[in-house]
Amino acid sequence: MEIQCPGGREEIYRKVKARLEKMRSGQGKLSQQIKSMDFDDAASEAQLSGTGFKARVKCADGRVNVDLDLNFLLKPMRGQIEEAIRKKLAEALS
Secondary structure: OEEEOOOOHHHHHHHHHHHHHHHHHOOOHHHHHEEEEEEEOOOOEEEEEEOOEEEEEEEEOOEEEEEEEEOOOOHHHHHHHHHHHHHHHHHHHO
16 A cells, blocks of 8 residues: 655655654554564665564655555455554654
């Protein structure tokens, strides 16, 4: 999925990385689901994995691309998960 947003690659990546790190250190349900989170600052990219999912978040000028791989049990909820991702990214980038 691709999300359009204003700003350059570095600015977008900085905001997305800050939001992801905040989620990881939080106490919500999602923070408990994330098992690993790796950042590649040079490529403006993050790799996440957890219970039933893998995701790659790549930032570029004016957009964020999210490649999401869900296990069999989560696939029926793909639309809801993608909407939640869009909402969190919109909050982070505003």
